[in-house]
Amino acid sequence: MEPIEPVEPDADRALDLLGIGLGPFNLSLAALADAVPGLTTAFYDQRPDFHWHPGLLIDGATLQVPFLADLVTLADPGSRWSFLSWLKSRERLFPFYFAERFHVHRAEFDAYCRWVARSLPSTYFGRQVDSVRWNPAHGHFEVDHTRLDPHGEAEALGRTCARHLAIGTGSAPYVPEPLRPLAETPAAPVVHSAHYLDHRERLLAADHITVIGSGQSGAEVFLDLLRARPAGRERLTWLARSPAFAPMEYSKLGLEHFTPDYTRYFQGLADPVRDRLVPAQWQLHKGIDTETITAIFDELYRRTLDGGWPDAVLTPGVTVRTAGRLGSHGVELHLEHTEQGGRTRLVTGAVVLATGYRERPLEPLLAPVRSYLRRDAAGRPLVDGRGRLELDRSVTGRIYVLSPSRYSHGVGAPDLGLAAWRSASALNDLTGLLTGTEHYPLPARTAFTSFGLDPGADRSSNGVPVGTARR
Numbered sequence: 001m002e003p004i005e006p007v008e009p010d011a012d013r014a015l016d017l018l019g020i021g022l023g024p025f026n027l028s029l030a031a032l033a034d035a036v037p038g039l040t041t042a043f044y045d046q047r048p049d050f051h052w053h054p055g056l057l058i059d060g061a062t063l064q065v066p067f068l069a070d071l072v073t074l075a076d077p078g079s080r081w082s083f084l085s086w087l088k089s090r091e092r093l094f095p096f097y098f099a100e101r102f103h104v105h106r107a108e109f110d111a112y113c114r115w116v117a118r119s120l121p122s123t124y125f126g127r128q129v130d131s132v133r134w135n136p137a138h139g140h141f142e143v144d145h146t147r148l149d150p151h152g153e154a155e156a157l158g159r160t161c162a163r164h165l166a167i168g169t170g171s172a173p174y175v176p177e178p179l180r181p182l183a184e185t186p187a188a189p190v191v192h193s194a195h196y197l198d199h200r201e202r203l204l205a206a207d208h209i210t211v212i213g214s215g216q217s218g219a220e221v222f223l224d225l226l227r228a229r230p231a232g233r234e235r236l237t238w239l240a241r242s243p244a245f246a247p248m249e250y251s252k253l254g255l256e257h258f259t260p261d262y263t264r265y266f267q268g269l270a271d272p273v274r275d276r277l278v279p280a281q282w283q284l285h286k287g288i289d290t291e292t293i294t295a296i297f298d299e300l301y302r303r304t305l306d307g308g309w310p311d312a313v314l315t316p317g318v319t320v321r322t323a324g325r326l327g328s329h330g331v332e333l334h335l336e337h338t339e340q341g342g343r344t345r346l347v348t349g350a351v352v353l354a355t356g357y358r359e360r361p362l363e364p365l366l367a368p369v370r371s372y373l374r375r376d377a378a379g380r381p382l383v384d385g386r387g388r389l390e391l392d393r394s395v396t397g398r399i400y401v402l403s404p405s406r407y408s409h410g411v412g413a414p415d416l417g418l419a420a421w422r423s424a425s426a427l428n429d430l431t432g433l434l435t436g437t438e439h440y441p442l443p444a445r446t447a448f449t450s451f452g453l454d455p456g457a458d459r460s461s462n463g464v465p466v467g468t469a470r471r
């Protein structure tokens with residue numbers, strides 16, 4: 001299939017749906033919307049093309065979910081935009097079949113998504129959305145955007161009108177406060193893991209490298225650096241704030257936290273309970289997959305075979321309190337051990353901040369519609385059970401949140417396994433409104449675990465409820 005040149009959305013007619021951001025979540029929505037007859041859509045992304053976390057596309061890194069968590073399959077396995085369809089278009093179905101791979105390469109998923117993004121007629125790159133305004137007289141949103149050239153320079157301003165919106169602006173790299181001054185100094189070899197591959201050679205040229213953070217990114221970066229350094233002269237330090245280099249939960253029933261059933265249950269909980277749960281469930285969404293832990297251990301072990309010991313320090317339970325620059329080539333980190341209480345100083349030549357991501361706040365984009373947003377006690381915009389922002393009744397347009405935060409949707413918020421479902425749910429809500437029918441029938445039940453008790457259920461003779469909640 002040849003890439004399609006996008007035709008400009010008609011400036012005089014409001015679209016049914018405009019998507020802001022084209023990461024996997026809104027791309028899933030664009031792919032599923034493509035099969036809804038008569039629905040007019042456009043999806044804008046500020047980048048020049050689709051690239052999925054390119055700075056961490058380390059050779060050999062795999063997806064953490066099965067390939068069935070592609071853009072469409074879990075809602076519509078017959079879609080022409082499935083991962084298998086992409087393999088077919090590349091004449092790679094037989095090699096894939098014999099490879100028996102459930103967790104495909106991240107590079108492959110990236111290429112598959114780019115194929116979908118380039119093939120769909122509704123996707124537009126080089127469009128940065130600046131603001132969203134509600135026009136009550138016309139009953140549509142006015143979306144102001146800037147057209148960017150391939151280098152990110154502004155070329156022209158534009159406005160697109162749409163009756164409904166889908167926000168999928170994802171997350172941005174997070175740098176902890178004490179380390180911000182270091183990361184903001186351009187000459188310094190201090191980089192966030194999101195940009196790792198762009199700076200890999202510069203980092204490897206340093207005498208000593210420190211990786212901060214023990215999520216999957218930190219582990220993949222540490223492994224890649226370890227493999228690139230000569231045995232006995234690794235000169236690497238890996239610091240984790242958590243008490244251990246912990247594995248990510250991947251048991252079958254644990255994975256049921258990434259189902260629509262759990263999301264519904266979570267959304268029904270009181271705000272303070274949800275706020276407590278997300279950090280308590282860290283091992284479901286932080287941590288390192290066991291294959292990567294094994295690969296790191298094996299690589300370290302291999303380096304002892306000739307009787308030596310790798311020059312690598314792996315220390316959990318460490319907080320970086322402050323950091324400073326030492327001359328033009330060095331960085332000084334002030335460390336504290338959370339269990340011992342002791343403090344020390346580490347001088348290093350380069351730092352990789354594998355310190356995670358934070359959801360991009362909706363507020364700057366939605367500033368002009370701020371007065372229509374309903375909020376929780378902490379002032380955060382409320383998202384309803386159908387994934388829509390709760391708006392003042394006077395607003396007839398709907399705003400679907402495709403990249404929600406963990407506090408509103410639970411641990412599964414950024415999980416690719418929920419992308420097709422979330423998109424199909426949004427489309428069902430929209431087609432229900434426009435045509436009275438739901439385009440993608442979805443199953444009522446998705447987990448064996450019953451999350452929560454049904455207060456109205458029958459009780460056995462000893463008073464224990466025998467039924468559980470099911471919607």
Ligand SMILES: Cc1cc2nc3c(=O)[nH]c(=O)nc-3n(C[C@H](O)[C@H](O)[C@H](O)COP(=O)(O)OP(=O)(O)OC[C@H]3O[C@@H](n4cnc5c(N)ncnc54)[C@H](O)[C@@H]3O)c2cc1C
Pocket residue numbers: 020021022023024025026027044045046047052053056062063064065127128129130168169170171217357360365402403414415416417
């Ligand atoms: C390295 C890495 C690997 C991951 N691997 C997995 C995995 O294997 N399995 C899994 O389930 N999850 C994984 N995740 C988590 C999650 O699936 C991804 O972060 C995913 O990319 C989230 O998709 P998204 O569509 O919400 O947002 P993003 O992918 O962050 O995309 C958002 C898009 O919105 C655009 N945008 C933002 N603001 C604007 C604006 N104002 N105007 C126009 N465009 C805008 C951005 O340019 C960006 O392209 C991974 C995360 C990372 C960081």
Ligand SMILES: NC(=O)c1ccc[n+]([C@@H]2O[C@H](COP(=O)([O-])OP(=O)(O)OC[C@H]3O[C@@H](n4cnc5c(N)ncnc54)[C@H](OP(=O)(O)O)[C@@H]3O)[C@@H](O)[C@H]2O)c1
Pocket residue numbers: 056061062063064106176177193212213214215216217218220240241242285286287318319320354355356357
């Ligand atoms: N191959 C893949 O598919 C792949 C690759 C990379 C990432 N991912 C996914 O992408 C998501 C993000 O992963 P990530 O590893 O980038 O981020 P993450 O899981 O959020 O981990 C961030 C790490 O940084 C630490 N940290 C944060 N602030 C700190 C501070 N002030 N001082 C010291 N340490 C600090 C955290 O420690 P605390 O735990 O103490 O907060 C944590 O260890 C995850 O869902 C992950 O699974 C997938």
